[in-house]
Amino acid sequence: MEEKWITSVGIDIGTSTTKWIVSKLxxxxxxxxxxLPRYEIIERRLDYxxxxxxxxxxxxxxxxxxxxxxxxxxxxKNADLTAEMVQTGAVIITGETATKKNAEQIVHALAKMAGxxxxxxxxxxLESILAGKGSGAEAxxxxxxGVIVNIDVGGGTANAAYFRDGEMIATxxxxxxxxxxxxxxxxxxxxxxxxxxLWAERGELNVPEVGAAYSxxxxxxxxxxxxxxxxxxxxCIDPAHEGSSTEALLVASTATPLPVPDEIWxxxxxxxxxxxxxxxxxxxxAKFGDIGPLxxxxxxxxxxxxxxxxxxANESERATVIGAGTQTTEISGATLFYDDGVLPLRNVPxxxxxxxxxxxxxxxxxxxxxxxxxxxxxxxxxxxAASRSDPPFALALRDEGxxxxxxxxxxxxxxxxxxxxxxxxxxxxLVICENDMAKALGHALTIRLPAxxxxxxxxxxxxxxxxxxxxxxxxKDDIVPVxxxxxxxxxxxxxxxxxx
Numbered sequence: 001m002e003e004k005w006i007t008s009v010g011i012d013i014g015t016s017t018t019k020w021i022v023s024k025l026x027x028x029x030x031x032x033x034x035x036l037p038r039y040e041i042i043e044r045r046l047d048y049x050x051x052x053x054x055x056x057x058x059x060x061x062x063x064x065x066x067x068x069x070x071x072x073x074x075x076x077k078n079a080d081l082t083a084e085m086v087q088t089g090a091v092i093i094t095g096e097t098a099t100k101k102n103a104e105q106i107v108h109a110l111a112k113m114a115g116x117x118x119x120x121x122x123x124x125x126l127e128s129i130l131a132g133k134g135s136g137a138e139a140x141x142x143x144x145x146g147v148i149v150n151i152d153v154g155g156g157t158a159n160a161a162y163f164r165d166g167e168m169i170a171t172x173x174x175x176x177x178x179x180x181x182x183x184x185x186x187x188x189x190x191x192x193x194x195x196x197x198l199w200a201e202r203g204e205l206n207v208p209e210v211g212a213a214y215s216x217x218x219x220x221x222x223x224x225x226x227x228x229x230x231x232x233x234x235x236c237i238d239p240a241h242e243g244s245s246t247e248a249l250l251v252a253s254t255a256t257p258l259p260v261p262d263e264i265w266x267x268x269x270x271x272x273x274x275x276x277x278x279x280x281x282x283x284x285x286a287k288f289g290d291i292g293p294l295x296x297x298x299x300x301x302x303x304x305x306x307x308x309x310x311x312x313a314n315e316s317e318r319a320t321v322i323g324a325g326t327q328t329t330e331i332s333g334a335t336l337f338y339d340d341g342v343l344p345l346r347n348v349p350x351x352x353x354x355x356x357x358x359x360x361x362x363x364x365x366x367x368x369x370x371x372x373x374x375x376x377x378x379x380x381x382x383x384x385a386a387s388r389s390d391p392p393f394a395l396a397l398r399d400e401g402x403x404x405x406x407x408x409x410x411x412x413x414x415x416x417x418x419x420x421x422x423x424x425x426x427x428x429x430l431v432i433c434e435n436d437m438a439k440a441l442g443h444a445l446t447i448r449l450p451a452x453x454x455x456x457x458x459x460x461x462x463x464x465x466x467x468x469x470x471x472x473x474x475x476k477d478d479i480v481p482v483x484x485x486x487x488x489x490x491x492x493x494x495x496x497x498x499x500x
Contacts, residue, residue, distance in 0.1 A: 007047075009086050011072065013055055013106070016155030016179050016269055016290075018068070020050035020075045048079040052269075063106050128152065128171040129383070129466055132161035135267040135313035142166035146262030149234055150313060153270035153295070155179030156193070157251060158230055162259050168465065170255035174240060175199070175248070176230045178270045178292025181207075181222075187214045187282045190289075198248035216282040219294055227298035231306060236260055254379060264306070267313035270296045274312040336480060337442020337457040343473050343480065345456065348394045348430055350467040351380030355399040358407055365407065369414045377422035392423050394430040396463050403437055412444035427452065430471070433459035458482065 003026060010021040026043035056067035076082065131152030132138050141148040141163035151160040158176040162169050175195035182191040189208045200207040205225055208214040229246050232238040236258055240250040266274060273296035279285040285294050303310030353376035359365040373395075380393040395415065403411065419429055429449065433441060442457035449455060456471060461482055463469055474480050 003042075007081070007086050009081075013063070013068070014154055014269075016055060016292075018053045018055045018071065020072060021046065022048035022079050022081060048081075050075050050078070065106055068106070127157075128159040128161040128173060129168055131159055131267055132163060132168065133466070135265055135271075135315050137161070137265050137267075137313065138163050138166055138168070140265075140314075144263070147259050148263050148265065149261040150265045150267055151230070151234060151271075152268040153177060153230075153266060153299070154268040155290070155292075158268075160234055162255075162261060164259070170253075170258055172233070172240075172253040172255075172258060173251035174230060174233060175251060176226050176295075178273075178288075178295050179290045181219075181291045182289055183214065183219070183282075183286045183291065184289065185283045185286045187216065187219070187286070188212070189214055195248055199246065202246075202248055216279075216285060219282070219285060219291060220298070223291055223294040223298040224301070226295060227302045231264070231299075231302055231310070234258070234261065234264060235307065252382070254382065261308060263308055264303075264310040265313040266299055266310070267315065270299070271312055272296075274300050336438045336459065337446070337455065338474075338480070339446075339454045339456070342428060342454045342456055343471055345391075345428070345430065345469075345471045347468050347470065348389060348391055349380070349384045350396050350432070350463040350465065350469055351376050351383075351393045352396045352398060352463070352465045353377075355397055355411070358404070362406075362410075366410050366414070369407075369410055370418070373411075373414045374418045374421075377418045381422040391426050391428040391430045394432055394463075394469055395419075396432040396434070396461075398434050398462075403435065405440075408437065408441055409444055412441060412448055416445060416448040428454045428456065430469075431455075431457045432461050432463060432469070433457065434462050435459060 006025050008023045008025055010023070012019045024045040024047050026045070053071055056064035056071065058064045128150075132150040135150045135152070137148050137150035138161075142165060147162055147164050147169070149160050149162045151158050154177050156175070156177045156179055158174045160172050160174075162171070175193065177193075180193040180196045181189060183189055189210050189212055192207055192210055196205070196207050199205050206218070206222065208218070208222075229238070229249065233240050233246060233249070238246065239257065240246040240253075265271075270292050273293050276293070276296070278297035278300070279287070279293045285291070287293055299310075300312075353373055356365075356368040356372055359368055376395065377393075380395075384393050397411075415429075415431065419426070423429075429445070431438070431441065431445070436459050438457040438459035442455060445457065446455050458471065458480065461469075469482060471480055471482055
């Protein structure tokens with residue numbers, strides 16, 4: 001069997017910190033001599049982990065590109081690596097940094113520094129998913145019954161992703177973070193986030209004024225209130241919704257009501273601080289110039305009385321650092337459908353839709369299909385709204401059974417109807433079928449789509465939520481190469497069971 005090592009770089013530019021990782025991925029050719037090539041990752045090795053740097057900013061609204069480039073150039077040297085040696089990877093901007101006015105330009109500029117990067121300015125939902133994968137919570141949920149929620153608490157936001165059986169079922173993001181209040185070693189307040197001020201106006205939170213000196217006990221109590229509000233919201237005890245006292249904390253949510261978790265993990269920069277002794281005075285609390293250590297201590301304290309187990313994630317500080325964008329070459333076979341001149345397509349994010357079993361009642365079956373497809377597209381449109389790609393996402397259909405001709409027509413109807421609502425400005429539609437029905441579905445779709453909408457429908461491919469897909473130029477009329485780029489995270493052996 002042929003083997004090949006590829007080098008991957010991951011960069012995470014967050015509200016408070018910037019991190020850089022180098023991974024080596026071992027690919028093995030698993031197809032036979034007379035088959036089309038297929039590679040799978042058989043080993044992941046973390047080669048280099050950078051120190052955790054403070055994200056360089058020019059001011060409150062702009063990232064310092066020159067300082068960031070200089071930092072990353074030095075990290076290449078530290079890792080004994082050049083840009084030409086990197087085949088793949090990912091760069092993301094997360095937290096409040098994603099809202100900086102030059103964030104989009106920064107992330108694309110950095111992507112050009114090395115390899116074929118998956119590039120994303122991570123919105124709240126995408127950041128939650130990335131953190132949940134990176135912390136090990138997603139993999140852990142495959143081995144445990146119930147719902148596992150991972151809360152990635154950073155500098156500006158707390159991003160929670162709920163997992164059941166390895167599938168992300170909901171997310172919520174709140175304005176809770178270690179950099180929302182910045183202080184010096186004397187307790188003097190240098191900055192208070194607007195979201196915290198708004199929360200104080202609507203609730204009973206006592207937020208300090210900029211320039212005022214705040215006592216250790218007052219800051220400690222403030223962090224206890226923030227920790228309680230966060231966990232109460234996650235447990236649905238006091239959900240953040242319109243009209244509630246904690247409404248100002250809410251950034252985004254994919255489910256109302258949220259599922260009740262059976263276990264809570266805390267990752268992120270604040271999660272990393274949970275492993276340290278709790279601050280005993282204002283100088284220790286202000287070690288990093290913010291309330292992060294106090295918030296970490298408050299979360300740990302709250303966990304002792306929490307109704308479900310609450311603990312630090314297996315991988316906390318670097319949960320959202322992406323180890324690699326892996327490339328697994330697959331081939332879409334003889335039943336594909338595509339319009340002339342549409343290929344190749346690059347870096348299209350994947351949204352998986354699990355099709356319900358067919359209902360004998362045709363009206364009920366149509367409603368079930370509409371609900372499943374609509375929910376998948378709505379979630380994808382929220383998660384990938386910031387990417388501005390066309391198509392904005394690829395719809396991957398999972399179907400356990402045979403799809404009849406009648407059901408295929410209903411499926412085409414519901415895809416076209418929902419795509420028009422979820423991707424109003426798209427000029428392309430990319431559909432990925434797990435089973436061999438792409439040509440038939442493609443013909444059904446093309447007669448329903450607007451005349452100027454381009455269509456690509458492929459099959460025999462099984463990507464996952466969060467993957468990115470490339471569809472290359474046809475090798476022949478009935479064969480196109482497909483590259484699936486999966487977000488790969490370093491995981492501790494006790495979580496993954498595979499020792500990587």
